[in-house]
Amino acid sequence: MSDYLIETKQLTKIYGEQAAVKNIDLHVKRGRIYGLLGRNGAGKTTTMKMLLGLTQPTSGEVKIWRKTLRGNEKKLLPRIGSLIESPGFYPNLTATENLRIFATLRGVPNRHAIKDALDLVGLPYKDKKLFSQYSLGMKQRLAIALAVMHDPELLILDEPINGLDPIGIAEVRSFIRELCDARGKTILISSHILSEISLLADDVGIIDHGTLLEEESLAELEQKSSKHIHFTVSNTSQAARVLERDFQENHFSVLDDHNIQLYNLTLPIGKIVTAFVANGLEVSEAHSCEESLEDYFKRVTGGEGIA
Amino acid sequence: MEINLYLLLALLITLLVIGYLLAKLHRVRGQLSLIKDALMDIKNGNLNRRVLARESDLTNQICYDINEIAMSSQSRLIRQKQSEQAYKRLMTSLSHDVKTPLASLVGYLEAVESKMVTGAEQEEYIRVATEKAHHLKDFVTALFEWVKLDAGEQIFHFELCDLNELSRNIMADWVPLLENHNLSYEIEIPETEYMTRVDTTAYTRILNNLLQNILTHSDARQVSLTITETEQQAKIIMADNGKGISAADLPHIFERMYQCDHSRSAKGNGLGLSIAKELVSVHKGSITATSDPGAGTTFTIIFPKAL
Numbered sequence: 001m002s003d004y005l006i007e008t009k010q011l012t013k014i015y016g017e018q019a020a021v022k023n024i025d026l027h028v029k030r031g032r033i034y035g036l037l038g039r040n041g042a043g044k045t046t047t048m049k050m051l052l053g054l055t056q057p058t059s060g061e062v063k064i065w066r067k068t069l070r071g072n073e074k075k076l077l078p079r080i081g082s083l084i085e086s087p088g089f090y091p092n093l094t095a096t097e098n099l100r101i102f103a104t105l106r107g108v109p110n111r112h113a114i115k116d117a118l119d120l121v122g123l124p125y126k127d128k129k130l131f132s133q134y135s136l137g138m139k140q141r142l143a144i145a146l147a148v149m150h151d152p153e154l155l156i157l158d159e160p161i162n163g164l165d166p167i168g169i170a171e172v173r174s175f176i177r178e179l180c181d182a183r184g185k186t187i188l189i190s191s192h193i194l195s196e197i198s199l200l201a202d203d204v205g206i207i208d209h210g211t212l213l214e215e216e217s218l219a220e221l222e223q224k225s226s227k228h229i230h231f232t233v234s235n236t237s238q239a240a241r242v243l244e245r246d247f248q249e250n251h252f253s254v255l256d257d258h259n260i261q262l263y264n265l266t267l268p269i270g271k272i273v274t275a276f277v278a279n280g281l282e283v284s285e286a287h288s289c290e291e292s293l294e295d296y297f298k299r300v301t302g303g304e305g306i307a
Numbered sequence: 308m309e310i311n312l313y314l315l316l317a318l319l320i321t322l323l324v325i326g327y328l329l330a331k332l333h334r335v336r337g338q339l340s341l342i343k344d345a346l347m348d349i350k351n352g353n354l355n356r357r358v359l360a361r362e363s364d365l366t367n368q369i370c371y372d373i374n375e376i377a378m379s380s381q382s383r384l385i386r387q388k389q390s391e392q393a394y395k396r397l398m399t400s401l402s403h404d405v406k407t408p409l410a411s412l413v414g415y416l417e418a419v420e421s422k423m424v425t426g427a428e429q430e431e432y433i434r435v436a437t438e439k440a441h442h443l444k445d446f447v448t449a450l451f452e453w454v455k456l457d458a459g460e461q462i463f464h465f466e467l468c469d470l471n472e473l474s475r476n477i478m479a480d481w482v483p484l485l486e487n488h489n490l491s492y493e494i495e496i497p498e499t500e501y502m503t504r505v506d507t508t509a510y511t512r513i514l515n516n517l518l519q520n521i522l523t524h525s526d527a528r529q530v531s532l533t534i535t536e537t538e539q540q541a542k543i544i545m546a547d548n549g550k551g552i553s554a555a556d557l558p559h560i561f562e563r564m565y566q567c568d569h570s571r572s573a574k575g576n577g578l579g580l581s582i583a584k585e586l587v588s589v590h591k592g593s594i595t596a597t598s599d600p601g602a603g604t605t606f607t608i609i610f611p612k613a614l
Contacts, residue, residue, distance in 0.1 A: 075344070078359055107359030109374040151374070153355040184355050184385055240407070241414030244435075253403060254410040279423075 004063075005030045005154060005186045006051060011060035013046050020046045022210045023060070028188055028203070033180050035201030035218075036190040037297075043210040044190040045084065048158050051188070052082050064154070078106065081152035083143050083160055091132035095123055095142050098131055102146060109151045117149040120175060136163040144172065148179070155179065155187045161196065173200055198222075198293060208301045225293045229262040229269060232285035233276055236260045246275050265290055331365070338366045345373065354381035397454075397563070404446065404576065412439040449578040453563060456585045463506040463589060470501045470510075470541055470610075474534060477514050485530065488522060493531040501536050504613040509586040513594075516579040517545045517606055525549025525604065536612075543608040551600035560596060 006028035013021040021043040028034045038044050049055045051062055053073050062069040064076050089098045099114045108114070115125045121141040134142065140163045147155060160176070161169045177200065179185045191197050197204055204221060206214040233239045236254045243249045243262070251263040262272075269286055276283050291299075341358055348356045354377050360370035415436040418424055424432055455461045478494050485492050514532075521530055527549030535542045552560060563581040587594040590610055598604040 079356070104361060107361045107364070107370075109357040109359060110371045150359055151357045151378075153353070153357075181389070182382070182385060184381060235414075235417075237410045237412075237414035237417060239414070240411035241418060244411060252407070254407045 007063045009061045012058050014058045019210055024212045030186050031184050032202040033187045034203045035197035036205050037197045038207035039192050042207045045158050048156055079152055080154045081147035082156040083147045084158045087143050089131045096126050113149050117145040121145045137168050157189045206300055213300050225291050225296050227290045229288045231260050232258055234282040238281055242275050242279050335365055349377050408439055408443055412436055446576045449576055453578050453582055465504045465506050467502055467504050470503050471496050477511050491529045495533045513583045513586050516583040520579050521547045541610045546605040548603040551604050552598040553600050
């Protein structure tokens with residue numbers, strides 16, 4: 001099995017003169033949540049549409065399950081669940097009736113698929129309420145139910161939390177996590193909200209002005225952006241003692257015999273180094289890392305930042 | 308002429324029937340080729356693969372059964388993976404949570420051994436080192452207890468006893484400790500007898516861990532224990548007026564190694580609540596927490612009455 005469930009090569013989409021997406025190489029790993037982060041108009045939706053064959057790329061290639069999407073749509077697309085903008089539901093039918101139409105068209109994996117999908121998003125089964133009477137949040141929930149009804153292996157969700165209230169957002173977030181952890185699904189989501197992506201995604205792709213600027217795991221990003229002071233010394237046991245005795249500090253962690261990290265950034269590095277040396281320690285490195293995730297995104301996107 | 312007309316009609320009907328059958332055959336062949344592909348995929352280890360079928364398909368029962376088999380194997384595999392991951396997390400936390408205190412403990416002892424300190428300071432160093440050694444010992448003990456519970460190796464002795472009497476005895480042991488920490492307490496346990504089947508060691512452990520948790524983390528000035536009982540269940544409420552737990556941390560407090568203070572300072576070990584939860588579930592009970600940051604936390608345990 002290949003590591004990448006979705007792989008794109010030099011994917012480009014040009015509308016007239018305007019390049020909406022330029023040479024994107026996307027790598028989505030199996031069984032993980034990939035968050036595509038970018039501001040409005042950065043090219044997230046266009047990229048997702050190309051992944052689903054909803055619009056043809058100007059150049060470049062999309063591979064899903066190691067097969068080129070073009071020419072294999074009939075085989076590949078039924079295995080994907082998607083939510084792009086709002087799907088066309090009949091306003092004069094109920095949620096259950098709407099889903100039944102899609103179930104008849106596409107087929108379902110078992111007899112209780114419609115009920116399961118509605119349960120998952122917290123909508124009532126066989127309710128009498130018409131789709132036209134639904135609130136924005138309920139419409140969004142129904143759209144998510146439609147995306148998961150056929151139990152797809154891959155989910156592509158464009159801004160899935162749009163229109164949801166804070167409780168709804170938390171619910172959707174936890175069931176997306178659940179789909180990945182407990183059912184092994186691969187999920188690609190997009191958002192313009194940094195905190196949303198950092199709460200949910202395992203891997204992050206940052207897209208800006210149609211270009212993929214960075215692609216990394218969230219763990220690596222957090223490692224990079226953690227706030228700490230790092231010391232490399234000859235003996236970490238002694239360093240730990242000095243910190244406790246001379247600075248009354250116990251927010252640190254010993255990485256190994258020579259490396260120690262301190263989490264209180266208000267401490268004076270110079271004084272600590274002096275104290276280390278006075279206690280017979282050799283200090284070969286001392287530096288502080290204090291870039292937050294937000295600072296990092298600001299830097300990557302060229303100063304404009306992401307809300 | 309008449310006969311010819313009938314013949315023509317019969318021919319037409321026959322053609323229609325043949326056409327219908329051919330269409331059915333075509334659909335079944337399509338389904339069979341889908342099933343073949345899916346089975347190959349499942350055989351190669353992709354247990355997420357589903358075969359979609361419509362209600363009208365002749366093959367639908369076969370498809371649904373394949374899906375069910377794949378799904379149940381998948382969930383078994385994921386459970387196994389999750390416990391492997393939990394074990395890995397445990398090892399990482401272990402190496403971290405033992406390494407830092409051990410390093411500083413060594414630091415104090417080295418300082419004493421190399422005569423860097425003398426007199427009263429030397430005494431003080433030995434006292435600190437002993438305290439740290441005890442803390443480590445407690446941590447390792449708690450950890451082994453957790454591992455034993457997690458692996459299902461702990462043996463319980465359920466016996467019929469008076470829950471009210473037992474709770475009073477446990478609290479009696481805590482009174483001097485609470486007074487030492489300047490904590491006022493309020494204990495409301497019914498005077499009547501409430502016979503139920505519990506493991507007394509486990510029950511003691513649950514209350515101890517909750518109280519220890521309040522003592523270590525809450526900065527509370529007051530704790531209260533209230534027990535109310537009905538024919539079906541006993542409700543044990545432990546509340547404090549401490550700093551509370553933030554909404555972001557609250558869902559995770561029963562997870563092993565989760566600590567609200569993310570820098571993992573020397574206090575606590577992140578195991579107490581997790582052990583308490585395991586022990587409550589052994590009694591088929593439930594434990595929940597609600598908190599009002601700044602105003603306190605309330606733990607509620609519900610034990611079904613068992614005879």
